[in-house]
Structure formats: structure tokens, C-alpha cells
Amino acid sequence: MASPIPLAKKQQINLLRGWPSPHLLPADLLSAACQRVLADPVESVPILQYAPDEGYQPLRERLAQWLGRHYGVEPDANRICITGGASQNLACVLQSFTDPHYTRAVWMVAPCYHLAATIFEDSGFAGRLRAVPEDDEGIDIEELERRIKALESKERIESQAEPKPFKNPGPFRKLYRHVIYAVPTCSNPSGKTMSVRRRESLVKLARKYDALVISDDVYDFLQWPLDGAVDPQRPPEMRLPRLCDIDMSLGRAENDSQGFGHTVSNGSFSKIAGPGVRTGWAEGTPAFVLGLSKTGSSMSGGAPSQLCAAMLADLLRTGELESFIETKTRPELQRRHKIMMDAVKEHLEPLGAVGRESSVSGESIYGGYFVWLTLTQGPPGVLVSDAAVKEENIIIGRGDMFAVRGDEQGAKFDQNIRLCFSWEPEEALVDGVRRLGLLIKRMQGNLAHYEKMAAEVKDSDRPVSSWV
Structure with a gap:
């Protein structure tokens, strides 16, 4: 035919x-911001040098204020680590908080952002990626728990010995038994947004099974009412609580003596300022963020994207990016x-x-x-x-x-x-x-x-x- x-x-x-x-x-905004941050030699020298491991402090502070207003949480720059974008940070999180022998599986909400699979496989999880289906409210929590129980039961039958990790996390990090990967807001590819009750249930399940939920929160600022109407009692976009905010609100879990928490918000400027800026942020507990900053590549070269981080901090200061x-x-x-x-x-x-x-x-x-x-x-x-x-x-x-x-x-x-x-x-x-x-x-x-x-x-x- x-x-x-x-x-x-x-x-x-x-x-x-x-x-x-x-x-x-926003090329013109980025160009103007670059000229401003480089104009003063006193300010430009540290911007062009190696960055602190946790990232450019003015951006951490301004992100804390912006995200605090958006999500209705108390701003805390100590909860934020500057990253090289969501993909790069996913790799750093896996390097620091998982072990290919000790961590049992990576549970991915399906349909999934498929290019994340290679990042997980590069970290030693080839053959251990597991699908968790969605329903109309997002991740199917009951099915996820059923599959986790089935996996752990099968492994107990096959081997009585607790797996020993290859890595030594040291005093600033820990190894999680499971990883759960989700895009809870306007998910890629399904477009679904996880309901509040599912978010709460997911965090509680993660705490129960010593899992780390890695939440790609890259579309949170890109929501709108379908009918075009703006309710004066509600902003034009939904502002559902992030999983990391729910986790913090529940206090420290009984199995979390060091206060690492069980969630990390993986944010990025890629969708709101351009993928080429290669800058993002991670938000979790202060202990988790400190541990993430101890990732070897950050300690060697400092947090990535120092120049772009300064430009974006400037655009948050002026309000132009918002x-x-x-x-x-x-x-x-x-x-x-x-x-x-x-x-x-x-x-x-x-x-x-x-x-x-x-x-x-x-x-x-x-x-x-x-x-x-x-x-x-x-x-x-x-x-x-x-x-x-x-x-x-x-x-x-x-x-x-x-x-x-x-x-x-x-x-x-x-x-x-x-x-x-x-x-x-x-x-x-x-x-x-x-x-x-x-x-x-x-x-x-x-x-x-x-x-x-x-x-x-x-x-x-x-x-x-x-x-x-």
C-alpha cells in the first residue's frame, strides 16, 4: 500500500x-544575568572557581524561599543541594545511597520515564528494575506492597543470609533496601498526577520497607486550569505537597536513627529555564543533603553548574524567572x-x-x-x-x-x-x-x-x- x-x-x-x-x-534573561554576575570581580572570582560541595549558597537560599512559597513549607536552605540537573543527580543519589548487592530492587512507576533505566543499570541494577502499575490516582500502592513482599519472601527462601553491601557508606550516608522511582506530578509519559492520599501512602510504605523514593519533580511549575478560569482562592496551578514535604511532616521514622528520611525531591531548571543550563536541585532532610554533597564527584570538583547556578540565583533575586x-x-x-x-x-x-x-x-x-x-x-x-x-x-x-x-x-x-x-x-x-x-x-x-x-x-x- x-x-x-x-x-x-x-x-x-x-x-x-x-x-x-x-x-x-529565556536567552535574553540568562544573557543579562550572566553579565551581571560577572561584572563585579569580587563576586565573579568565586563564581568561576570550584563550588562548595552543597552548591552555590545564594541559589540554595533563594530556592528555599521560592519553593517554600510555592509549596507552603518553611524555607530551609540546609535541605537543598545544587545539582547538575535531574539526570545527573539521579546518578549521584544512586552512587551515595544504594548498593548493587544490598539494595534489593528499583521499583519504577509504569509507564515510566524510560531513559532513567540506563542510569539505574549503570549503577548495577540491570535485571532488577521492577514495574509498578498506575491507576487513575497514580501509583497502585497495594500492588507495590504485594510485589515487595513477594520479592523479599522469595529471597528469604532462596538464601537465609542477609546480603552484605559492597560499599561502606560512612558516617554521612546510608544504604537503602529498596528504591522507588516516580514522577508524581504530570508524569512522563502518562501525564497523571498522584493524589495526595496516594502520596501519603507511598511515603508511609517507603518508611515501612526502608525504601528511598526518588521523586522527579520537574513539571510542578507547569500546570494550568483546563477551562482557562483562575480561582482567586487557589493559584492557577495545583500545588500538591511533594513527597519530601510529607516525609518531613511525619517526623523521623523509627528505623531512621540518623535522620536521612525516605524521600528526595529531584528538581531541575531544564523545563523552566532550558535544558542547556544543566542545573537542578535536590531537596530532602538536612542529613540526606549533607550526605549527597559527599558524593565523590562533588567533593572532587565541587557542586556542578557553578556559573549557571549564579545566573539562576540572580534571576530568582530579580523575580524575572518566576x-x-x-x-x-x-x-x-x-x-x-x-x-x-x-x-x-x-x-x-x-x-x-x-x-x-x-x-x-x-x-x-x-x-x-x-x-x-x-x-x-x-x-x-x-x-x-x-x-x-x-x-x-x-x-x-x-x-x-x-x-x-x-x-x-x-x-x-x-x-x-x-x-x-x-x-x-x-x-x-x-x-x-x-x-x-x-x-x-x-x-x-x-x-x-x-x-x-x-x-x-x-x-x-x-x-x-x-x-x-
Whole structure:
């Protein structure tokens, strides 16, 4: 079956790439901030030198104030460590607080941010990534506990000896028995936001089983009301408590004599100031943050991103970054999301595609970068993904990309696709969804042809971008 228009004449549309639109990069603000922080030699010398292990102190303090206002918690710079972004910090957390022999498993909320899998595997957890499915409120707590119990029971039967760690954490760190990885707000890829009661239950479960919850809180500032209305009694975005705030509010757990806590918030400026700034923050208990700062790479070179940290501290001081998010970033993402969803309703819903109406169950709120669709009338996502490239020059995220590597049967997503609305121009969002609808209609009319074509395609031929 030939494509109606030659592929070479079709504009490529990348609905997989999870990058901010060039319009959402505050280059002028960053340029001005850089000039300001370097103008005074007294201030610029320490900025251009090695950083303190915990990070640039003015940024720690201004982040504490900003996050404190946003989440309604007491500001405490001692709870914050400056990082090189969420991905780099995930690796540092694993280096400092896990052991490939002692830590039993990494539990990933599925569908998951799949590129995290390689970071876990690099830390010695290949073959020990475990899927935990979601329901409408987020992570399925009962299923997570059932699977943890089953794993621990199986290991007790197979070996009576308690595993001995390879690492010596020393006085400033500890090793956790389990790791739980989640994106609780506007999750990538599902778009779901975990309810408050699920957040509370997850923290309590982590404390019970000596688990560390690593929470990627990268979309918290990117939420909006779907109807466009602003309730004067509530900010325009949901401000649910972070897992680290819930953990702190419960006080020290009985099995936590050193006060490390059982959660860490992994924040990043990538979605709100640009991925290239390579700067983020971790927030946890003061003991956890001090231990994280003892990661070898930080002690050798100091906290990463010292210059960019100073620039961002300056933008927090002036209020320009907050203003940019509120007046530029969030409104543009809100508009782009509506444009894509209107196109989905017109071109894909009649073909059986179903998407989430909101991020938060029972609330008219959405956020983040992505739309997660279920194809209820076939064909499966992998066939749609392959055919979209071959016939329409469109790149999308197929559902099985977001299964947990090594535990694909723990939660399957064969009938799902993910679309990103943050990268392509607005007109391309509409055209991409329209062309995708034409493709799916063709596929529904001749599914056998596409199944035969897929059998001839090797996995290596399928486009999987590293930037999602």
C-alpha cells in the first residue's frame, strides 16, 4: 500500500522530542544575568572557581524561599543541594545511597520515564528494575506492597543470609533496601498526577520497607486550569505537597536513627529555564543533603553548574524567572496542549483513541509536556510508530518504549502512544495529529498489510530519540 504523498515531500514532524520550544528559552534573561554576575570581580572570582560541595549558597537560599512559597513549607536552605540537573543527580543519589548487592530492587512507576533505566543499570541494577502499575490516582500502592513482599519472601527462601553491601557508606550516608522511582506530578509519559492520599501512602510504605523514593519533580511549575478560569482562592496551578514535604511532616521514622528520611525531591531548571543550563536541585532532610554533597564527584570538583547556578540565583533575586514562567512558559504550554487536544478530538477520537482529560483525578487541571493515548481499536502502538515514520515522516513515542526494561510483563502498553506538544510549532501539532489520523484510518482498513510489514522490520530500524 503506497503512501498518498511521496514521503520526501512531507515535512518531518517530531512528536516524540520532549524539548521546550525555542520560544520558551529565556536567552535574553540568562544573557543579562550572566553579565551581571560577572561584572563585579569580587563576586565573579568565586563564581568561576570550584563550588562548595552543597552548591552555590545564594541559589540554595533563594530556592528555599521560592519553593517554600510555592509549596507552603518553611524555607530551609540546609535541605537543598545544587545539582547538575535531574539526570545527573539521579546518578549521584544512586552512587551515595544504594548498593548493587544490598539494595534489593528499583521499583519504577509504569509507564515510566524510560531513559532513567540506563542510569539505574549503570549503577548495577540491570535485571532488577521492577514495574509498578498506575491507576487513575497514580501509583497502585497495594500492588507495590504485594510485589515487595513477594520479592523479599522469595529471597528469604532462596538464601537465609542477609546480603552484605559492597560499599561502606560512612558516617554521612546510608544504604537503602529498596528504591522507588516516580514522577508524581504530570508524569512522563502518562501525564497523571498522584493524589495526595496516594502520596501519603507511598511515603508511609517507603518508611515501612526502608525504601528511598526518588521523586522527579520537574513539571510542578507547569500546570494550568483546563477551562482557562483562575480561582482567586487557589493559584492557577495545583500545588500538591511533594513527597519530601510529607516525609518531613511525619517526623523521623523509627528505623531512621540518623535522620536521612525516605524521600528526595529531584528538581531541575531544564523545563523552566532550558535544558542547556544543566542545573537542578535536590531537596530532602538536612542529613540526606549533607550526605549527597559527599558524593565523590562533588567533593572532587565541587557542586556542578557553578556559573549557571549564579545566573539562576540572580534571576530568582530579580523575580524575572518566576515572571517568565507565569506570563510566558505556562500560558504557551496551556495553549499548545489545547491545540493538540482539539486536534486529537477531531482526528483521533473517532478512530478509537482515548486520552486523559486531566492530570489530576477529579480536577480540571493539566500540565507537563505530553499526551498519552490508548488506541482502543488497534492497531498496536509499535505498528503505528513504524508506519508513521515510513509513510508520514512523523515520529511518535510508542507505548512499549515506556515499559520497565527487564520487567515488560509487569505492565504492558502495547496499545499506547505518547505525543509531545512542547517542541513543534503549533501548526505542526495540528498537521501531525491530522496526518496520524489518516494513517491510523488506513491501517484499520488493511491491518494485515501492516502486520506483515512489521514482521520484516528489525527493532534497530525503529526511531528512538535520546531526547524525550
